[in-house]
Amino acid sequence: MQTGKNADFFNPQYSMNNNLTLIVILGITVMLGLMLSVLLAVFFNFRKKRQHRKALEFLKEQQQNQLIEAAIRSEETERHRIAETLHDEVGAMLSSAKLHLLGIKLDLLDEKDKQLHEKGAGLLNQVVRKIRSISHNLHSNILKEFGLNEAIRHFLQQVTGGTMIKAETRLDENYTDSYSETDISLYRILQELINNTFKYAEATRLTVSSTFRDNQLSLTIAHNGNGLSQSDFETYSFQKEGLGLKNIRNRILLLKGSILFSKTPGECSIQITLPVQPKPAVHA
Amino acid sequence: MYFLYKKLFAWAEVWPLAVALIVYLLYKQKDGGIGIIIRLLGISLLLYAIASYISNYTYRVPEPFKNNNILYNLLMILKPLMIGTYLLRLKQLQQYKYLRVVLFLFILFTLFNFLFLGSVFVFSTYMVLAESAVLLIFTHTFFLDAMVDDEIPLPLNHPAYYICIAISILESMNLFIYLFLFPLFYTNYEFAILISNILGIAHIIYGLTIAAGLYANREKRRFFQPTVLHE
Numbered sequence: 001m002q003t004g005k006n007a008d009f010f011n012p013q014y015s016m017n018n019n020l021t022l023i024v025i026l027g028i029t030v031m032l033g034l035m036l037s038v039l040l041a042v043f044f045n046f047r048k049k050r051q052h053r054k055a056l057e058f059l060k061e062q063q064q065n066q067l068i069e070a071a072i073r074s075e076e077t078e079r080h081r082i083a084e085t086l087h088d089e090v091g092a093m094l095s096s097a098k099l100h101l102l103g104i105k106l107d108l109l110d111e112k113d114k115q116l117h118e119k120g121a122g123l124l125n126q127v128v129r130k131i132r133s134i135s136h137n138l139h140s141n142i143l144k145e146f147g148l149n150e151a152i153r154h155f156l157q158q159v160t161g162g163t164m165i166k167a168e169t170r171l172d173e174n175y176t177d178s179y180s181e182t183d184i185s186l187y188r189i190l191q192e193l194i195n196n197t198f199k200y201a202e203a204t205r206l207t208v209s210s211t212f213r214d215n216q217l218s219l220t221i222a223h224n225g226n227g228l229s230q231s232d233f234e235t236y237s238f239q240k241e242g243l244g245l246k247n248i249r250n251r252i253l254l255l256k257g258s259i260l261f262s263k264t265p266g267e268c269s270i271q272i273t274l275p276v277q278p279k280p281a282v283h284a
Numbered sequence: 285m286y287f288l289y290k291k292l293f294a295w296a297e298v299w300p301l302a303v304a305l306i307v308y309l310l311y312k313q314k315d316g317g318i319g320i321i322i323r324l325l326g327i328s329l330l331l332y333a334i335a336s337y338i339s340n341y342t343y344r345v346p347e348p349f350k351n352n353n354i355l356y357n358l359l360m361i362l363k364p365l366m367i368g369t370y371l372l373r374l375k376q377l378q379q380y381k382y383l384r385v386v387l388f389l390f391i392l393f394t395l396f397n398f399l400f401l402g403s404v405f406v407f408s409t410y411m412v413l414a415e416s417a418v419l420l421i422f423t424h425t426f427f428l429d430a431m432v433d434d435e436i437p438l439p440l441n442h443p444a445y446y447i448c449i450a451i452s453i454l455e456s457m458n459l460f461i462y463l464f465l466f467p468l469f470y471t472n473y474e475f476a477i478l479i480s481n482i483l484g485i486a487h488i489i490y491g492l493t494i495a496a497g498l499y500a501n502r503e504k505r506r507f508f509q510p511t512v513l514h515e
Contacts, residue, residue: 027460035456
């Protein structure tokens with residue numbers, strides 16, 4: 001006789017039911033547990049692999065940046081060395097030659113020799129000026145002393161002086177970061193781009209403008225020549241011959257900036273945007 | 285609300301597959317190899333729909349067609365064969381030769397089972413066991429390979445992950461539920477009902493996970509593509 005619920009335990013049918021129910025519950029739980037463990041293992045494994053890959057990519061990028069930095073630094077050092085040699089040695093020798101030439105007494109020369117002397121002195125003057133100009137371009141003295149804006153103005157004056165090219169600057173005077181690695185790289189990029197603009201794009205009008213806002217420096221070169229489009233830049237900068245554009249790409253990459261070429265009929269522009277970290281305040 | 289809940293569970297084998305197929309009809313797929321899964325979804329939808337109709341409206345079905353076991357048996361054969369073929373076509377699983385042997389043994393076992401052990405008109409628990417075992421071997425090999433490989437062999441939005449997750453969840457529950465479902469109906473009816481509802485949940489997870497896989501693998505919309513206005 002069954003007197004209560006507990007008495008069911010003594011019923012063999014109840015016990016079998018219970019066992020079957022238990023097996024099913026246990027079976028489902030174990031199988032689901034195993035399945036979830038496998039899925040979790042796969043998930044954590046993938047996460048680990050992804051982290052590992054990210055770390056590898058970061059190291060690769062760091063190594064690449066170090067290589068670019070070393071190449072740019074050695075290029076800068078070499079520029080300085082050539083500039084100093086040109087200025088101190090070649091320039092001094094040319095100045096000495098000029099002095100010697102000026103020391104010749106013109107009274108003793110006939111008309112033809114006078115003309116030759118005058119021509120020689122003129123050419124020598126031009127060479128001295130050219131050497132000085134090359135030396136200043138290679139060296140970043142003005143950049144060092146007066147900052148990026150002044151260096152850009154001076155460079156433009158040098159390259160457009162005595163030509164029909166109209167150059168204009170609209171530079172943001174709020175940018176006063178003097179002589180940082182960013183400035184040197186930016187200056188070199190500008191030199192290369194402006195030289196290319198005159199050399200290949202045959203521009204007759206050029207404007208360099210800049211804006212500095214929220215630690216972002218944006219520099220734009222606008223001209224009326226036949227400039228490059230973004231896809232042209234991508235193509236040429238990956239070609240073996242395009243050393244100048246390759247250098248620009250490397251410098252931009254190193255500075256974590258961006259460069260955008262745009263081309264419309266009659267107007268081309270190149271916009272460079274760089275993050276500029278504010279210099280820490282110097283305490284006396 | 286209770287009516288809706290009842291209907292959802294009564295048709296749990298059908299509507300999640302319909303959702304997956306709707307996703308397929310809405311979005312063009314990236315991967316060409318997904319075709320066999322789509323065919324399986326289509327066949328499953330049709331067979332499950334007929335089987336569910338027979339079990340839900342038995343009184344409306346003429347006497348000779350009241351047995352839906354043949355449909356379940358057919359699905360138990362087709363599922364491992366089609367999913368196995370899909371996974372074997374993946375480059376990463378082609379190196380595991382034993383998978384082909386497993387598939388071949390499954391075919392032999394199916395023939396042996398229906399020729400000597402039982403009729404196709406009777407629900408075969410041996411086939412449940414064989415189906416689950418084959419599918420779990422395939423999906424676990426897939427996951428094991430994904431873990432062993434130094435690289436992540438397939439992009440994480442590849443439908444194979446979703447299909448393997450769906451199959452392994454369904455089969456790991458299917459195995460124990462179907463093995464004991466019929467004895468339970470005689471011994472503990474209420475629990476058997478509960479278990480069949482859990483099976484319904486497994487089917488819902490299966491269909492919706494495959495639908496998510498197809499959505500993740502979408503290339504573009506087939507209809508109502510947004511137009512891009514150019515100035």
